[in-house]
Amino acid sequence: MRKRIIYILLIIAPLLCVFASLFVGRYPLSLALVIKTLWGQIALVNYDIPDMYQTLVWDIRMPRAILGAMVGGCLAVSGASFQGLFRNPLVSSGILGVSSGAGFGAALAIILFHGNTSAVYIFAFAFALLAVLLSYLIGRVYNTTPTITLVLGGVVVSSIFSALISFAKYVADPYQQLPAIVFWLMGSLATARYHDILVAGVPMSIGIAGLLAIRWRVNVLSMGDREAHSLGVNLAVDKGIVIICASLATAGAVCVSGIIGWVGLVIPHICRMIVGNDNRVLIPASLSLGACFLVLVDNVGRIITGSEMPLGILTALIGGPFFVWLLKKTKGGGW
Amino acid sequence: MSILEVANASFSYERQSENIFEDISFKVGQGEIFCLLGPNGCGKSTLLDNILGINHLNEGDIRVMGKNTRTLKNGQIARYIAYVPQSHERTFPYQVIDIVKMGRAAYTGRFSSPSAEDKEIAKEALDLVGLRHLRHRPYTQLSGGEGQLVMIARALAQKTPVIVMDEPTAHLDFKHEMVVMETIVKLVKTTNLTVVMATHFPNHTFYLENNGIKTTVALMHNKHFLEVGNPTRVLNEHNMRTLYNVNTKLMTCPLDTSTELKQLVPVSTLRGLNKEEWNADV
Numbered sequence A: 001m002r003k004r005i006i007y008i009l010l011i012i013a014p015l016l017c018v019f020a021s022l023f024v025g026r027y028p029l030s031l032a033l034v035i036k037t038l039w040g041q042i043a044l045v046n047y048d049i050p051d052m053y054q055t056l057v058w059d060i061r062m063p064r065a066i067l068g069a070m071v072g073g074c075l076a077v078s079g080a081s082f083q084g085l086f087r088n089p090l091v092s093s094g095i096l097g098v099s100s101g102a103g104f105g106a107a108l109a110i111i112l113f114h115g116n117t118s119a120v121y122i123f124a125f126a127f128a129l130l131a132v133l134l135s136y137l138i139g140r141v142y143n144t145t146p147t148i149t150l151v152l153g154g155v156v157v158s159s160i161f162s163a164l165i166s167f168a169k170y171v172a173d174p175y176q177q178l179p180a181i182v183f184w185l186m187g188s189l190a191t192a193r194y195h196d197i198l199v200a201g202v203p204m205s206i207g208i209a210g211l212l213a214i215r216w217r218v219n220v221l222s223m224g225d226r227e228a229h230s231l232g233v234n235l236a237v238d239k240g241i242v243i244i245c246a247s248l249a250t251a252g253a254v255c256v257s258g259i260i261g262w263v264g265l266v267i268p269h270i271c272r273m274i275v276g277n278d279n280r281v282l283i284p285a286s287l288s289l290g291a292c293f294l295v296l297v298d299n300v301g302r303i304i305t306g307s308e309m310p311l312g313i314l315t316a317l318i319g320g321p322f323f324v325w326l327l328k329k330t331k332g333g334g335w
Numbered sequence B: 001m002s003i004l005e006v007a008n009a010s011f012s013y014e015r016q017s018e019n020i021f022e023d024i025s026f027k028v029g030q031g032e033i034f035c036l037l038g039p040n041g042c043g044k045s046t047l048l049d050n051i052l053g054i055n056h057l058n059e060g061d062i063r064v065m066g067k068n069t070r071t072l073k074n075g076q077i078a079r080y081i082a083y084v085p086q087s088h089e090r091t092f093p094y095q096v097i098d099i100v101k102m103g104r105a106a107y108t109g110r111f112s113s114p115s116a117e118d119k120e121i122a123k124e125a126l127d128l129v130g131l132r133h134l135r136h137r138p139y140t141q142l143s144g145g146e147g148q149l150v151m152i153a154r155a156l157a158q159k160t161p162v163i164v165m166d167e168p169t170a171h172l173d174f175k176h177e178m179v180v181m182e183t184i185v186k187l188v189k190t191t192n193l194t195v196v197m198a199t200h201f202p203n204h205t206f207y208l209e210n211n212g213i214k215t216t217v218a219l220m221h222n223k224h225f226l227e228v229g230n231p232t233r234v235l236n237e238h239n240m241r242t243l244y245n246v247n248t249k250l251m252t253c254p255l256d257t258s259t260e261l262k263q264l265v266p267v268s269t270l271r272g273l274n275k276e277e278w279n280a281d282v
Helices: A002-021 A031-043 A051-085 A098-112 A117-139 A147-171 A177-186 A194-213 A215-221 A225-230 A235-257 A263-275 A279-304 A311-334 B044-052 B096-107 B116-129 B144-157 B174-191 B202-210 B237-244
Strands: B002-011 B021-029 B033-037 B059-064 B081-084 B162-166 B194-199 B215-221 B224-229 B246-254 B260-269
Touching: A002 A051, A002 A279, A031 A051, A051 A194, A051 A215, A051 A235, A051 A263, A051 A279, A098 A117, A098 A147, A098 A177, A098 A235, A117 A147, A117 A194, A117 A235, A147 A177, A177 A311, A194 A215, A194 A235, A194 A279, A215 A235, A215 A279, A215 B096, A225 A235, A225 B081, A263 A279, A263 A311, A279 A311, B002 B044, B002 B194, B021 B044, B021 B059, B021 B194, B021 B215, B021 B224, B033 B044, B033 B202, B044 B081, B044 B162, B044 B194, B081 B144, B096 B116, B096 B144, B116 B144, B116 B174, B144 B162, B144 B174, B174 B194, B174 B202, B194 B202, B202 B215, B202 B260, B215 B237, B224 B237, B237 B246
Parallel strands: B033 B194, B033 B215, B081 B162, B162 B194
Antiparallel strands: B002 B021, B002 B059, B215 B224, B246 B260
């Protein structure tokens, strides 16, 4: 019974957050107006709502909130899965170099194609996956990929791509390209439209679905290679599935949102304190809470300043104190 | 019929490098305990790894219930042989019951979770080691001895005819060493389990023998078995000197009317405390 309530909450919470965010922004909207707009769009009824509100609710705030929810969910779920796979609570979704790879891809596209949006997406996504592939190949010794060399591979690849990002900034045109690179690296959902959801939604959905499906195996993998092997796990296949899915989800998220730190590291820990460490519950909980968190933080960013505050800054500024509060309240939840 | 059979087994980590062990053969029957004894680094754990299918023999065969483990997939081996590690690094505070349920991985599809039946099996396994009351506790909060019993319960949940244990009483205190040994005896007697165990304590094998379990000891020395047999025959002062370079005394005293307690008591290393001989090879 308690389980069922938790699951229902996990599904409803992100929907509520998305709905709430339709009201938030520079133009306050009434409940009636928002509901009429939504119903008008869904049931194709004409309520004579001014075009501006129509656009604001349906074409700007709605896709932004949905994309925010998806990105937040992806980062948190990948982070939780990687923490289990690498048996290390300090690991985040970027451990295998996804974020720095994507960052370099985006910077490269901004320089080469003057910030053409599609080019940025494609380059960010491709380099994100390239980074993971390189980490995997570096970590592969003696025909197996022990966890420790995989992590080392990720560290090496991350630092190489970080250096390349710095190099890109160094050679970029300081008036147009450099600010664009810097803003991209700080993360934003401001430009989100439906086609972003459609394009990036494919890898994100595949990744999430895979991780949700294999989530109990993540428990077993977190016993370490030796024990997982003797428990009957095919390490190469199962590890491969987790890495591919988590990388697809993260790469899909990062290529449309830029680099948003913190979510992939700390949301899983907040969930560990609330629902425990069993990945069967932890991974869905991370999906839900990551989605809520990013949508809410994005709303705060729209309210507090006239111009948009980059997401990467706010996630840590808001999430940090919340994490400390929860740590004190739950006394660490078994750590 | 023997449950586990190792025949002419040789292994080295890489083709050209020196063998860790060579031409080792033994058989273990149902309800028996086979104890590997030998100094650190003699290859006990490597031999166990080969039995578990973590490493693969260069030469020879390992058969479990008549099936060659070379032809079995990992998930199949895990239905025949379970493993109790020497020390388990606890990372995430899973509940005890969740740890034991992981023993069902070999019976659970990649994309599914343990069923209600698996949960019952896990609870029964916890009953067998007497830890059912701790099942909802985070296993990171258990003592070393309780933690080791959880590992044994997980292996039991795997429902295998054979359990491989790598020094199951390492790092345990005086009492919990005894608790784990008693648990092993109880399990072998009640479930007719077969155990292959590496140990550093020769006296453990006397303990098993005294409790009426068919116990075989193999002394691992210079890549081969120095001697294989029951504890009373194999564990003597001469063999201890060869195996460990330690002088021992075999003490006996009557425990009750029918059994005699035997203990090998270490007296000194061969070089002893004599300072001049410290540099001499031991």
